[in-house]
Amino acid sequence: MPALSIVKNTAPEDVAFKRRPKNSVKGQQTKAAIVDAALGLATHIGLEGLSIGVLAERMQMSKSGVFAHFGSREELQVSVVREYHARFEDEVFQPAMQAPRGLPRLRALFNNWMERTAIEIDQGCIYISGAIEFEDREGPVREALVTSMTLWLTALNRAVVQALETGDLRPDTDASQVTFEMHGLILTLHYQARFMRSADAMTRGRTSFEHLLARCLP
Amino acid sequence: MPALSIVKNTAPEDVAFKRRPKNSVKGQQTKAAIVDAALGLATHIGLEGLSIGVLAERMQMSKSGVFAHFGSREELQVSVVREYHARFEDEVFQPAMQAPRGLPRLRALFNNWMERTAIEIDQGCIYISGAIEFEDREGPVREALVTSMTLWLTALNRAVVQALETGDLRPDTDASQVTFEMHGLILTLHYQARFMRSADAMTRGRTSFEHLLARCLP
Numbered sequence: 001m002p003a004l005s006i007v008k009n010t011a012p013e014d015v016a017f018k019r020r021p022k023n024s025v026k027g028q029q030t031k032a033a034i035v036d037a038a039l040g041l042a043t044h045i046g047l048e049g050l051s052i053g054v055l056a057e058r059m060q061m062s063k064s065g066v067f068a069h070f071g072s073r074e075e076l077q078v079s080v081v082r083e084y085h086a087r088f089e090d091e092v093f094q095p096a097m098q099a100p101r102g103l104p105r106l107r108a109l110f111n112n113w114m115e116r117t118a119i120e121i122d123q124g125c126i127y128i129s130g131a132i133e134f135e136d137r138e139g140p141v142r143e144a145l146v147t148s149m150t151l152w153l154t155a156l157n158r159a160v161v162q163a164l165e166t167g168d169l170r171p172d173t174d175a176s177q178v179t180f181e182m183h184g185l186i187l188t189l190h191y192q193a194r195f196m197r198s199a200d201a202m203t204r205g206r207t208s209f210e211h212l213l214a215r216c217l218p
Numbered sequence: 219m220p221a222l223s224i225v226k227n228t229a230p231e232d233v234a235f236k237r238r239p240k241n242s243v244k245g246q247q248t249k250a251a252i253v254d255a256a257l258g259l260a261t262h263i264g265l266e267g268l269s270i271g272v273l274a275e276r277m278q279m280s281k282s283g284v285f286a287h288f289g290s291r292e293e294l295q296v297s298v299v300r301e302y303h304a305r306f307e308d309e310v311f312q313p314a315m316q317a318p319r320g321l322p323r324l325r326a327l328f329n330n331w332m333e334r335t336a337i338e339i340d341q342g343c344i345y346i347s348g349a350i351e352f353e354d355r356e357g358p359v360r361e362a363l364v365t366s367m368t369l370w371l372t373a374l375n376r377a378v379v380q381a382l383e384t385g386d387l388r389p390d391t392d393a394s395q396v397t398f399e400m401h402g403l404i405l406t407l408h409y410q411a412r413f414m415r416s417a418d419a420m421t422r423g424r425t426s427f428e429h430l431l432a433r434c435l436p
Contacts, residue, residue, distance in 0.1 A: 044354065124353065131413040132350045135342065136262065146414055180406055180422040181429075187409060188402035195349040196364055204398040211395075211433060 043124040081144040102166030169216040261342040299362040320384030
């Protein structure tokens with residue numbers, strides 16, 4: 001069942017991206033709306049910029065109203081990471097599962113990731129900003145971020161391995177190395193386009209991927 | 219004169235990394251000590267985490283004592299970026315200038331950058347954290363960071379071009395693409411080693427560089 005593939009092939013404790021039971025449909029909707037607003041804020045100002053107060057203002061709710069849906073600011077931050085993960089899975093991962101295993105699927109994953117990154121050049125990306133904010137900070141927010149990133153890189157790596165198995169890539173290809181380099185070109189593209197405002201970073205990213213594939217073709 | 223090479227070949231407005239005239243030797247020493255402490259803090263908590271108050275406490279000085287050396291918090295942040303730039307130049311760039319032009323110098327630049335990055339896996343790096351903090355924030359701190367990064371990538375790119383000119387790399391090599399990919403492998407290495415605590419990121423980074431060179435060899 002491709003619907004769970006990012007989550008599959010990981011240790012059980014990593015498959016924790018389930019929401020708590022909700023009290024009511026209305027309560028669920030309100031909570032979802034708060035998380036949506038929080039994610040919108042976090043991409044711009046970072047997860048650490050989030051506060052119950054700022055969100056209450058944005059939602060035109062009382063602080064205690066927002067607080068009722070989350071036991072703590074940390075729980076709110078974790079909910080934002082999980083929501084981001086769910087959207088990333090829907091936009092980047094799932095559509096690529098329609099493509100046949102092997103190079104077509106790997107290309108689809110890369111293209112979808114590039115499209116997502118192109119949007120985030122304007123918006124920011126919590127996988128990148130969160131990595132800086134929580135590099136030294138232990139706790140559930142860091143854990144949620146690392147789990148999410150690990151799930152994604154594992155799913156990507158699986159697509160590379162499948163491309164070896166189908167014979168689309170050379171059998172001696174080091175799949176983890178390919179995954180590492182794909183991650184790298186997205187990070188550089190984001191850095192140079194978003195921070196340095198370089199105009200040709202998207203093209204450079206695509207060129208890097210073609211060089212990477214050319215090296216691994218049979 | 220290699221001593222100025224990072225700064226050369228750039229527009230005059232980019233060559234602004236000069237300190238203000240100092241009032242006294244003692245004043246200079248105190249200011250340098252404050253910047254040193256501020257840089258140590260900023261690598262861990264980010265440039266935005268710096269405050270005159272925190273620094274005064276760290277230096278066991280009064281707030282007004284620290285404030286006397288910097289007109290504003292922003293000026294302090296810019297001084298930290300310039301100090302970081304000067305150290306990066308001393309540790310990464312200058313020693314590589316002893317190596318002959320071409321592949322030896324390019325390898326030396328890469329090796330020195332890797333050594334610097336290995337240290338920053340423990341400490342943090344203000345070129346990476348600063349890029350996140352100031353991606354959307356205009357002003358002199360952002361400008362200092364972008365200038366510094368541009369100077370470094372320009373210097374690196376020049377070494378790649380020289381390696382084409384000496385015939386160490388194929389004449390049809392796209393130098394800017396090589397520079398982009400070198401930047402990428404450092405960013406991934408930092409992300410995966412520092413944030414995800416991956417044990418093999420240094421090795422992956424070195425392997426990426428060898429693949430990159432192999433593609434460009436005559």
